[in-house]
Each structure stands twice: as C-alpha cells, then as structure tokens.
Amino acid sequence: MIILVAYATVEGQTRKIASHIGAQVEKEGHQAVLLDVAGPGFGLPGRMDAVILCGPIHIGRYPAQLVSFVANWKAELQALPSALVTVSLAIASKNKEEQEEARTFPRQITAGVGWQPDYFHHVAGALKYVEYDFFKRWMLRRIAASEGGPVDTSKDHELTDWLSLDKFVAGFLDFAARTPVD
Numbered sequence: 001m002i003i004l005v006a007y008a009t010v011e012g013q014t015r016k017i018a019s020h021i022g023a024q025v026e027k028e029g030h031q032a033v034l035l036d037v038a039g040p041g042f043g044l045p046g047r048m049d050a051v052i053l054c055g056p057i058h059i060g061r062y063p064a065q066l067v068s069f070v071a072n073w074k075a076e077l078q079a080l081p082s083a084l085v086t087v088s089l090a091i092a093s094k095n096k097e098e099q100e101e102a103r104t105f106p107r108q109i110t111a112g113v114g115w116q117p118d119y120f121h122h123v124a125g126a127l128k129y130v131e132y133d134f135f136k137r138w139m140l141r142r143i144a145a146s147e148g149g150p151v152d153t154s155k156d157h158e159l160t161d162w163l164s165l166d167k168f169v170a171g172f173l174d175f176a177a178r179t180p181v182d
C-alpha cells in the first residue's frame with residue numbers, strides 16, 4: 001500500500017513523529033509518502049491507499065495549515081482509510097480532566113471541518129526547554145508543573161511513547177489493508 005503521512009509542526013516534534021510513522025510503514029513492507037502540509041506547492045500523490053494525518057496542539061489548537069489542508073482535501077481524505085494523530089502535552093497530564101480534555105482536540109477537525117477519520121491516536125509531544133525563548137520556557141514550565149510533568153528547564157524532555165505509536169500504526173495498517181478504497 002501507499003500511505004500518505006501528512007503533518008504540520010511548529011517545534012519539530014510532530015515531524016519526528018511523522019517520520020517515525022513513515023519508517024514504521026516501510027518496515028511493514030509498504031510505501032510511505034511524507035508531506036509537510038506547510039511546505040511550498042505540495043500535491044497529493046496520484047495514488048494513495050490510506051492516510052495518517054499528524055498535528056500538534058499549540059495554545060489549544062491545531063496549526064491553521066493543518067486545518068486548511070483538511071478543509072481543502074476533505075473529499076479525497078474521506079474516501080480513504082484514515083487516522084488522525086494528535087500531539088499534545090495534556091495527554092500525558094497526571095490530571096485526568098486535562099487528559100480527557102486532550103481527547104476532545106480532534107473535534108476541531110471532525111466537527112469544525114467535517115472530516116471523520118476512522119482512527120484517532122493521541123501521543124505526548126516534547127518539552128524543548130533549551131530551545132524555547134524566555135517567555136515560552138516560563139509558560140511551558142508552568143503548564144508542565146500543573147500537569148505533573150518535567151520541570152527541569154536545563155534540558156529537553158521527550159514524552160512520546162514510541163512503542164504505543166508503533167502498535168497503533170500496525171493496527172491501522174491492518175485495518176487499511178482490509179478496507180477497500182472508495
């Protein structure tokens with residue numbers, strides 16, 4: 001199968017996650033086409049058998065380019081087996097209410113844009129304290145402290161559970177292989 005792995009990123013972690021998914025797809029014997037939706041002049045590959053869309057949450061929202069991408073290609077995406085992978089910090093929160101709130105992020109796409117992916121996966125992103133400017137570092141440290149997350153700002157923290165992501169990808173590929181494209 002040819003699997004489109006489309007993503008948007010602000011700080012780079014979702015690109016890393018999308019690349020990891022792409023590598024996993026290829027390891028399973030399929031072809032992955034990686035697409036940064038904010039890149040210049042992209043086109044959809046001619047033939048696709050499934051799509052995995054990956055987007056991070058910043059200040060409670062997906063990047064505008066990701067939302068526009070879904071709005072522009074909704075009909076094409078809807079015709080394929082599909083998954084939405086949401087990258088956030090809240091999903092790793094020790095506070096159950098925040099975790100539950102993180103599970104509602106995809107509504108911005110399902111209710112907001114009207115695309116209904118078959119599968120949803122949530123993955124924790126990264127705290128890149130070393131790379132943030134002073135204000136971002138202060139803000140993210142406050143958020144992390146309220147969620148019981150890492151607060152040592154002298155280093156970056158990657159919270160992504162790669163194993164769980166791999167299991168998700170394997171399950172999705174099984175589903176896609178069994179699902180005829182419209």
Ligand SMILES: Cc1cc2nc3c(=O)[nH]c(=O)nc-3n(C[C@H](O)[C@H](O)[C@H](O)COP(=O)(O)O)c2cc1C
Pocket residue numbers: 008009010011012013014015056057058059060061087088089090091102124125126127128136140
């Ligand atoms: C300025 C900023 C705002 C963020 N806002 C949220 C948020 O509202 N909710 C959340 O769960 N995570 C939030 N995060 C965490 C990001 O989702 C996480 O760092 C993710 O790894 C970013 O992905 P990216 O590197 O692909 O942009 C925020 C991160 C930054 C830097």
